[in-house]
Amino acid sequence: MAGKARYTAAISLGVMGAGFVATMPFLDIPWVRFVQSGFEAGLVGGLADWFAVTALFRHPLGIPIPHTALLPRNRQKVTSALVKTVEEDLLSKESIRGKLEQFRIAERLLDGVMRQIGTDPFKEGIRQAAVTLLESIPKEKAAVLLEREIRKRLDRLDAKQVLEAVVGIVYEHKYDEKAFDFVLELAEQWTLTAETRLRLGAMAGQAMSRMQTNGFMQMAINAFLGFYSEDKLGGMIQQFLLSALYDLKRSGDSNRAALLKAVRQRIDGLTQDPKTEESLEQWKQRLLSQWNLAELSAGWVEQLHARLLEWVREPDFAEHYIVPLLEQGARRVRGDEQLMAKLERWIQEQLNRWIEANHSKVGALIRENIDRFDNETLIKLMEDKIGGDLQWIRVNGALCGFLIGIILEGLKALL
Template sequence: MKSRYLAGYSLAVMGAGFLVMLFLPQNSWVKLLLGGFEAGLVGGFADWFAVTALFRHPMGIPIPHTSLLLKNRNKIVNSLISALETELLNKESITSRLRQMKLFQSVSTGLFKLIRRKEVRMKLLSSLEQAVRELPLEKAAPHIRDMVLRYIHSRNITELLNRAVKETEAHQLDEKVLDYGLLYAAEWVNNPDNEMMLGKLAHAKLDELQLGGMKGFAVQAMLGFMNEEKLGAILKKLILSALLEVANPESPYRERVVTGIRERLAQVADSPETESRVKGWLDD
């Protein structure tokens, strides 16, 4: 049974009970029931009138101050919209509520906990690898190439090269490349086969020298007791000593080498020939 019918039936029962109690012999029990039915009848009628007056005129009679919602519909709607805009949907209110919710902190914490799990990381990397493998690189490569070419041709190549040189110097990439080269050279010299090769090469070149007089005699005498193995060991020590000197951050020789590298890079970046070569390489 719907609530509106239940309320109507209840009001009818209160009214019928009140009328019946009026015609019964009056005693304490009848008066008590009469008061109860009377209170229920008055309260129910008041509630019905109050609720009905909000939406329409009770029994169709245009009583003043009734049908309040219909008469003030526009004012109520505008008030609700204004309240939503000023209290709920403005930037400050949304920001405040998001901060209270700590949504992003919760999400980031949850993601961090997931990523910390090895199986999740493995699955993520596997999915990413599969997605990269399925990319149509053959079709995308020409478009990427054309986009890069258009960007570079629209810019000043010399300016881009100079900026690259400045970034290289700012991040000390030139020194890092130099240190890598020094380390590789030291490893190469320490190789026994390369040491022997240096000794053979030095011995052969000294033997080819055409020096007369005391110089020639001294060289031939040295070659007499200095075999290829000994020459290789001496050259190895000399080269390693020079490499360590250049690798020393406080060495003046290192400063000269780094300065020379940077000057050469600047010359290459400013050269019109370099710009034409870069453009030709890009066009090819």
């Protein structure tokens, strides 16, 4: 564009010069004198504007005329003025802050994230990021940390407190009563069998036959044993035991309450017995010494790592697990006006701090980019960007000079 404008300016100046020379032999003709005056003024105007435009960038015709090559001679002044204009006017701190405050950055960021969450590239990115994160975990260090944490927790474990906690859970969920009923159920099932009935009868008969009493009582016992067989005697004892077990299974039975009270007293006694605490502590230490926690921890970490990798590599991992959480969280944050306001203020504060700390770098960057060009390169860049407009000044000067010359010649004729 600058080349075309320079060509046009040269043509306009050439036309004015050619017209001025061509009309000189015919000055006795009035209308030619008018035109010649226009060409003369246009030539002067074109040459003056050519000199002015050229003087901005270099010495006209290479002659070091004073006050020419203005830009190279005043490069530092021009650079400083440009930097000052950008820093204080075009990109001042206040203008940047004001423009950023209008953007509502928090809303724009969150809306952009919400639009991207459900897309396939985002899901694939989440899945790949999860895989990369898991694969970068040092399993050996994780196993060592796990072993150290387990050992530390077990060392700090108070056996008495654990026992008291277990007893508390037993009482809270009535596991002692359930265990008691379980034993009663087993006893009832054992008592109901024919084998048990015979065994009970045989045991009772043997016990009665071994009793040492006087003659009359011995006769009575022998008569009783002769009248009742082992089966009948066992059946009597069996009925007695079943009746007793039935009563013990009823919640309001006094014997049941007494037995449960005795059991609980025994359990409470264990929690207060120093020997029990000492035994538990010895068991804990023996367990720690026998366990190969390093190997166990490494195995646990390896298994967990493999399962997690298998899980995150599933095609629907992000869609089913991560995306719903992110969408829910984003909607919750977007709908909370107070939270959005706090987030916006925080972002603006961070940006203001960054602007305050780095605003001077804008001018430094401009100066650095300008200083890396030598004068010739910088002039070529400026001529390429603004030279076209400047060349049109030459064209306008020639045309305006031509018109002004005609007008002035007309005024002379009238006067």
